Structure formats: C-alpha cells, structure tokens
Amino acid sequence: MPTYATRALVSVLCELAADADPGELSVRLAATRAGDLRPTDGPLTGLDAETPVLSDFYFPDAGSSLAGVFGVDLATPTGQTAGRFVSHPDGDPTVSVTDDLHATVLVAVPPWNVEDVRAYDRDDRRLDFVLVDAETTEPDTPV
Known part of the structure; x- marks a missing residue:
C-alpha cells in the first residue's frame, strides 16, 4: 500500500530541512483521513475516504525545554503521530541507524x-510514495 502525503506538507518540510542544513531535522507527522481533506487541484481520485494521508507536523522545537528537564516530549500527543520526516544533509536517501524511527x-x-523525498518503513524497505494535492480544512467554528 502506498504512503500518501499532501504536497503542501512535504514542501514545508523540505523548506525546514533547507533552513536546518547543514544540520539534520527530525519531525513527527500526523495524518488526516482523505475524506477530511480539501482538494487543491481537482477532485481526489483513487483514494478511499478512510485512507490516511500525512498532512500535518509537530514543530521540532516545541516543548524542548520540558523534555530537557523531564526527559519526556510533552509537545506531541501520545499515539497521534503517523510518521516521521528526517533530513539527510549528507545526501544519503536511505534510512540510517541514527534516525528516529517510526512506522x-x-x-x-x-x-x-x-x-x-522517499518513504520507508521502519525496516528500511522503500515504500511507494504519492503526493496528494490537498490540504487540511480548518475546524468549524461555532456561530
């Protein structure tokens, strides 16, 4: 099964990686059901409404002072990350043993x-990776 991510998310992550270069970047990713995304360039065809699409990220520095004191990352809700983005300024496009791994x-x-950008599973097997032209919708605000 392919891994899906919004083009907008991957674009922002690449910009963050470029800004961090020559340092590395590691960012937790969240997914949204395809049915909850808003297409940006025509309809989303070929995706079941329940298909998870990587669409959001948690800022890598959020909560770092708390983690430094308590040794726990309190900035990211437990169990709510669907993946991880890592940058390799050395140019090696494969998962390395020093990467923070995720599914x-x-x-x-x-x-x-x-x-x-390439997608892998935690065992360093390359996955099919598909960019989706869609974005998350803002939650409805009460009137």
Whole structure:
C-alpha cells in the first residue's frame, strides 16, 4: 500500500530541512483521513475516504525545554503521530541507524526538492510514495 502525503506538507518540510542544513531535522507527522481533506487541484481520485494521508507536523522545537528537564516530549500527543520526516544533509536517501524511527519515515536530501523525498518503513524497505494535492480544512467554528 502506498504512503500518501499532501504536497503542501512535504514542501514545508523540505523548506525546514533547507533552513536546518547543514544540520539534520527530525519531525513527527500526523495524518488526516482523505475524506477530511480539501482538494487543491481537482477532485481526489483513487483514494478511499478512510485512507490516511500525512498532512500535518509537530514543530521540532516545541516543548524542548520540558523534555530537557523531564526527559519526556510533552509537545506531541501520545499515539497521534503517523510518521516521521528526517533530513539527510549528507545526501544519503536511505534510512540510517541514527534516525528516529517510526512506522513510516520520509527521508529528504539536498537540494531539498519535494519530488526527491522517499518513504520507508521502519525496516528500511522503500515504500511507494504519492503526493496528494490537498490540504487540511480548518475546524468549524461555532456561530
């Protein structure tokens, strides 16, 4: 089964990776059901409404002072991350033993192009990766 991610998410992550270069970046990712996404370029065809699509991320520095004191990352809700994005400024596009692993890992390398991002599982098996032209919708606000 392919791994899906919104083009907008991967674009922002590549920009963050470029800003962090020559340092590495590791970011937790959240998914949204395809049926809850708003298409940005025509209808979402070929995706079941229940298909998880990586769509959001948790800022890598959020809660770092708390983690430094208590050794626990309190910035990310437990069990609510569907993947991880890592950057490899050395140009190696595969998962490394020093990466923070997750069930799905997206790996980016210079020159930080969206089309060059690869998806892997935690066992370093490359997965089919599909960019989706959609975005998350803002939650309805009460009137």
